[in-house]
Amino acid sequence: MIESLKLANVATYDNDGIVINNLKEINFFYGANGCGKTTASNYLSDTSLEKYHNCSITWRNNQPLSTLVYNKEFRDKNFSSSDIAGVFTLGEATTEQLAEIKFKKSEQEEFEKQLTAYTKDHLSKTTEQDTLSTEFTDKCWSLFKKYEVDFKEAFKGFQKKDLFKSKIIRLHTENENLNDTCDYDTLKNRSLTILGEKPQLYNLLINIEFEEIDVTESNSIWKEIITGKHDVDIAGLIESLSCQDWVNHGRRYINSSKTCPFCQKDTIDDEFKFKIEQFFDKSYELKIKTIKNLAFDYHQQSSQILRILKSTLQQEKENINSKLDADELGLTLTILESQISTNLMAINNKLEKPSEKVELTSTKKTLEVIINLFHKANSQIIDHNKIVTNYELERELFIKDTWLFLTAEFKDEVSFFIRKHKGVSKAAEALKYKIHECKIKIESKKAEITILSRNTTSVQPAVNEINRTLKAYGFINFEILPSERLENHYVIKRQNGDLAFESLSEGEVTFITFLYFVQLANGAAKQDDITQNRVVVIDDPISSLDSNVLYIVSAIVKGMISSVKTGSSIKQILLFTHNIYFHKEASFQNGRSNGCNKTHFWIIRKSNNRTSLNFHEQKNPINSAYELMWKELKDRRHRSGISTPNIMRRILENYFKILGKLSDEDIVTKFERNEEQKICLSLLHWINDGSHCIPDDLFIQTIDDQIEVYLRVFKNIFIKSGHESHYVMMMAGDELYEGEHQNLNEADQIYSNVVVGS
Known part of the structure; x- marks a missing residue:
């Protein structure tokens, strides 16, 4: 059956909506028109509609039942044509x-x-399970809080309750022996060193390669005298004048002219050109090319080395953690720059005068000094990085020891939790399996019942029952008959055989549709569904009915309610109505309308176009005027005592005079002794007087004292008349007088002492 119902964001239900909990087998909802009753019944009729997407329904055991709803939509759907679908029973x-x-x-x-x-x-x-987990999580978190300050770094990544708890459980499971762990003082001392600011790994300085520049500087060609060919006849003159480089420089100007670049006369002929070219042969040109290539290489090599060294020097000057002797590097770099500059000048001279020897300064020792500086710095960086690496290992070991220490301290609590949680989980799994088995058995029984009932059902019994009910309650102008056009369908016909569908009054349609609904609630529109358990929802079944039919419908509804309590296919009823009289009639069961543990009551209200709900549990909020008078009498201490005599008079008149046909004298004669009759008569005089006037201040005794006296006399009227059970029933819940049995002698004494004596 339905356990709870939420209605929100539809019609008069706002975004928060209402939640109806504590639904029982029988549920009464009273509310005025327009308060949201029909919205609720429409939702229960079809929960899949998009407009109800914020509404929800909770079923017992998560097992939805077939829901049959009687409301205006039901009437329109099932009685929209002359042929009515049959009901199988x-x-x-x-x-x-x-x-x-x-x-x-x-x-x-x-x-x-x-x-x-x-x-x-x-x-x-x-x-x-959830409670155990929550309690254990809180205990674990208290352990975290205990050591949070001391071992905060060790807790990184586990600063959430569930993560911390899971870590403790996992370590407890993985480590069987937790006796040999570090103590708190040892861990605290280690934390002071290891959990400080974490050192960073440093990058090594770049390696300087100087082999190539050293090879260039030490090449023998720099000291070689590069001359032309000696067996040419002009070689002697050139060598004797030592003007080889001058001639070599000037021969570029004689290639296309006969004018001598030296004497500026036309003395240059082809023979002279030939001899000059013979002097400066291919061997000479090859050596000159070698010098040029070496000069280019040296320029490139030296520029790269200087660029790297200057960049490194600048970076290390800005690096506060530098291991390099920047000052020493700066001085050595200045020397290196000077040496390279000198060498470049010598190389340029060699290019200008190949016949002269030049000597390049070796930068090898200077570069070795720089390389040693780099090696020394890199050695320190390597040592530092080893420390950093070991630090990480030490830190990891410390964190591991810290967690083992925590797990060891908490091992008893963890062991208890694992053992207890395992037992509860095992029981939960076993119950889950049993639930699965039960569902299979239920479906199996449903299938068996469907097969058994398939060949024993018919629509005719429902027809007979509806006609019997119509005749029993005076509806003799029409009856239900099988349709001649459609199998398993009904039609409504007059006594003369005419179809009565179009000529029925609204009240007649309402009544006959309700009778049809009752048959459907006890049967089914399909043969296979006839024994299916269901929930019945009834929304204002007495709309448009005469007052006498109201009691007929009430009687039928009470019969359905009774069948739910005693056991039938109807497992739950939700009844919505705006009619007080129908509510009272339908809710009055077995001589009472309150206190049934299978029944709950609600009142639905609408204010400012917003629906709200009041839950009254087993107490029926709808009372008759007679019941309200008794309620007023029980609540006398919270109201003015002036109205109490009027209430008592009206109760006695209703119960004894109007219903019992007794006069005041008849009531008085119920008492045997004369003293008793006097007391009863004084009560009748008192309540009659108090009902029509307000006591003045001449009374010595307060009215509240009189009320307590006469209430006992009032009770004894019911006792002496043989109606004590009625008094006890109506005064149920009164703190002073429920179950109290005082005899008339006590009332005599109180009256004589207080009233008569005064």
């Missing part, structure tokens, strides 16, 4: 078949009870 089943179906149904209901019990136990176990 078990009317043609034999006694043995009905007994077997009933037995199977009882088995199904027994499994459903087991399912409810298992589901409740499973919920209890899962709740216990």
Whole structure:
């Protein structure tokens, strides 16, 4: 059945909406028109509509039942044409078949009870699981708080409750022996060193390669005298004049002219050109090319080395953690720059005068000094990085030891939690399996019942029952008959055979549709659904009905309610109405309208176009005027005592005079002794006087004292008249007088001493 219902963001239900909890087998909802009753019944009729997407429904054991709703939509849907769909019942089943179906149904209901019990136990176990987890999580978190300041760094990544708890459980599981762990003082001392500011790894300085520049500087060509060919006849003159480089420089100007670049006369002929070219042969040109290549390489090599060194020097000057002797590097770099500058000048001279020897300064030792500076710095960086690496290892070891220390301190609590949680989880799993088994058995029984009832159902018994009810309550102008056009359908006909569908009054349509609904609630529109458990929702079934029919419908509804309590396919009823009289009639069961543990009451109200709900549990909020008078009498201490005599008079008149046809004299004569009759008569005089005037201040005794005296006399009127049970029933809940039995002698004494004596 339905356990709870939420209605929100639809019609008069706002975004917060209302939640109806504590639904019982029988549920009464009273509210004026327009307060949201029909919205609720429409939602229960079809929960899948998009407009109800913020509404929800919770079923017991998560097992939805078929829901049958009687409201205006039901009437419009089922009586929109002259042919009405038939209702299948078990009317043609034999006694043995009905007994077997009933037995199977009882088995199904027994499994459903087991399912409810298992589901409740499973919920209890899962709740216990959650409680255990929550309590243990809080305990773990208290451990975290205890050592948070001391070992904060060790807790990084586990500063949430669930993560911290999971870590403790995992370490407890992975480490069987937790006896040999560090103590707190040792860990505290280690934390002071290890959990300080974390050192960073440093990058090594770049390696300087100087082999190539050293090879260039030490090349023998720099000291070689590069001359032309000696066996040429002009070689002697050139060598004797030592003008080889001058001639070599000037020969570029004689290639296209006969004018001598030296004497500026036309003395240059082809023979002279030939001899000059012979002197400066290919061997000479090759050596000159070698010098040029070496000069280019040296320029590139030296520029790269200087660029790297200057960049490194600048970076290390800005690096506060530098291990390099920047001052020494700066001085050495200045020397290196000077040496390279000198060498570049010598190389340029060699290019200008290949015949002269030049000597390059070796930068090898200077570069070795720089390289040693780099090696020394890199050695320190390597040592530092080793420390950093070891620091990480030490830090990891410290964190590991810290967690083991925490786990060891908490091992008893963890062991208890794991053992307890394991037991509860095992029980929950077992119940989950039982729930699954029960569901299978229930479905199996449903299938068996469907097969048994399939060949024993008919629409005719429903027709007969509706006609019988119509005639019993005076509706003799029409009746329900099988349709001639459609199989398993009805039509409504007058006595003369005419179809009565179009000529029925609104009240007649309402009544006959309700009778049809009742048959449908006890049967089904499909043969296979006839024994299916269901929830019945009834929304204002007495709309447009005469007052006399109201009691007929009330009687039918009370019959349905009774069947729910005693056991039937209807497992739950939700009744919505705006009619006070119908509510009172339908809710009055077995001589009472309050206190049934299978019944709950609600009042639905609308204010400012917003629906609200008041829950009254088992106490019926709708009372008759007579009941309200008794309620006023019980609540006398919270109201003015002046109205009490009027209430007592009206109760006695209603109960004894109007209903019992007794006069004041008849009431007085119920008392045997003369003293008793006097006391009773004084009460009648007192309440009559108090009902029509207000006591003045001449009374010595307060009116509240008189009320307490006469209430006892009032009670004794019911006792002496043989109606004590009625008094006890109507005064139920009164603190002073419920269950109190005082005899008339006590009332005599109180009256004589207080009233007569005064």
